[in-house]
Amino acid sequence: MKRLVLLFGIGLLLVALVKEGLRKRASQVPVTTSGQVEMCLSCHQERPEKVHSREVIGCSPCHGGDPLRIDKHLAHRGLIKNPADLRVVDYTCGAPSCHPEMPERVKKSLMATNRGIINTLRRYWGEIPENPRFREEDDVAVLLNEKSVSSLALDYFRKLCGSCHLWFEKGKFPDFLGEKGGGCVACHLVPGPKEAKHPRLTRKIPIQNCVRCHNRSGRIGLTYQGLYEDEGYGTPYIEGDFGEPFLVDGRFVREIPADVHFKAGLVCIDCHLAEETMGDGKAYTHFEESVEIECVTCHGGDGTTRKGRKVSGVKKQGNQLVFITKIDAKVLPLKAPDALKCRHKVHRRLSCQACHASRVPQCFGCHVRRDPRQTQLDKISGQETPGAWEEFRSYQRLEEPTLGLKGDKIVILVPG
């Protein structure tokens, strides 16, 4: 018996020898500039951007794992693929020595809560009282924790709207859905250069990152770029195939003249402040409460929004106001509103859009159908549940918008 065990022991010695031969050891113990041991650096050669460089931060403060081990299965225990996911962001991006004030702000912002969509939807469908007061439970974070779907409107939200929020797990869902969401990286991530083998975080957020989600409803992301989601026939047919360009989700778009700001080189972040996109610490119900920029902020004003904050692109050059774009630092002159056409007292009540919005995509005849026999993917829970929703419309038009009264101002009214 003892001999057998000893034989087994010799066998184990050989196993140990082979294991050691196969093991890839490090040439030295890599250390970051703060003195922390970071063995990840001995195997991984990824290079993020300069402000988060591998020599200063290493890998584990963002991606977790065990920075003291070189054996893959030990080192990768507790690894976080997307450190910006709002579920873990308190420990990663929001760590006390990094961006501690951000997680709380972002989790309260409308892009994370979707409070406006949920609240409005439930009111329109008669599930909650009409007065649009602030309700804590109208929040994607709350819905994520609910096991069962409590209402029809919420089922509709989960299946058709529930992929456009910051809690959405990037990469989890198939096809184009996999590109959406991800917490901080939903906006801040751009592909890195090939040699870097790592995507890059940026403050120069390209328009594509915004349009990933802001391409429905009012279709601002499309119209701004000069794209019009039309009736969807895909015409002209060329050699038997669709000749019209289409978006990732299959909707056909026609090219139309773009917004003058887009033509000038401005993207979303040139106007929209961080306090609008990432929240200013207050939890709002509707985007009208959150958005603070107006046309007069730049055209006629000095860059101060209605809440008193400054649009950073508006700068004084000499005795003139100019706008400097964020992406490529282009200097653009700022036209003040015409004294007669815009400022005359008979036009006092007109909003800028009333005249300047020449063409607005308008979607008429909204129909929503639920088929209880089929299942559909609930984008909040990730499960296929009974009840498949489909939206239809009567027709789509690109026309001058109807004018209407909102309070004292004459604004444009856009169905869809």
Place this chain on the structure above:
Amino acid sequence: MPLLSTVGIEGVIPFGALFRYLHYYAAQFTFLFLFWHTTEALWARSYQRRHFFHWFLLTSTYPLTILALFTGYIVRGDETGLSAGRIAENLILTLPFFGKILNRLFFAVSEEGIHRAYITHIFLSFVLFFLLGIWHFRLRKIKLEDLSLWATGALALSLLWPPPLEAPHFQTSLKGPWFFLGIQELLRYLPPFGAGIIFPLIPIILLVFFPRAPKRAGWGLLLWHLFYFALLGRGLLR
């Protein structure tokens, strides 16, 4: 930085990880065998055939072996080791006069890092090995076959379960060396002097004075260990 050396042994030196794991498991075996040996020696009433002074010396190697084992944890230099060192330092400092002297002899972790614990670990291990070796090799010839048997066991464990190494991150829960989990648990409820000095001294005193009152000391040791294992279980489940 000591952690650099520990990680270097495991990640840079050829076969370093294997030797570190073997060393760890061999140490755990030493402790477990000491526990078994003491129990068996008490059962066989070997104290009757020894002079009390020799018995006292022999039993004093029990806490010294635990000290050698414990300082091995400290010198790892990771979060578990450093925290264990700080706790041991503060527990020893609760002793009125000798506390300061003993702390400076063995620990002094907050002032000098792992330096003194390191010296204790190496020095004590060698002293114990030589002295206990001299005593025991006189009595019995230990077969290489038996030692190889247990080496195989340590090797098997080394290949299966790497010993822990705790990196600093936002951990809100650290588990100390497994054999001290019971004391870690008791320290939540009782003041440090009681849970950290008096409580662990009880079995040592019972062991030393076992020859004088075998039945009572025996029951005392049994009850203490049952209580300790209950605490250890509770600490493990956290």
Place this chain on the structure above:
Amino acid sequence: MTRRTFLGRLSIIFLTSLAGLGIYSATGLFPRPPKKIFIRKKDLEGKKLVIKDSFFLSFQKGKLLALSRTCPHLGCKVTYDPHRKLFVCPCHQSRFTLTGKYLSGPAKKDLQALTIKKTEGGYILEIPA
């Protein structure tokens, strides 16, 4: 007394003193002065909490506090829990507020506040010996 006994006794006294000296030096500690650390005002800009190796810098309710990370229970290094926004000791889970006040656990005392002195360009912190 013979020479043998005299030398014998002398050697015992000598060896004992040598051993005593050895133990004295082994248990001795070079007295260290309090450590002074300079913190740049720039590094604190806009931050509510800065975590250093042996202390926290916590800016709460308009006051800057330097709190020692040594747990008042048994000296473990207290860490920050980003989820609950509290200081927690990982050894026995004693909890403290962001101002160092004791909340729960076996610590029973607040975190030790270190003396901060304002100076040109920042602050000087004193960590006692």
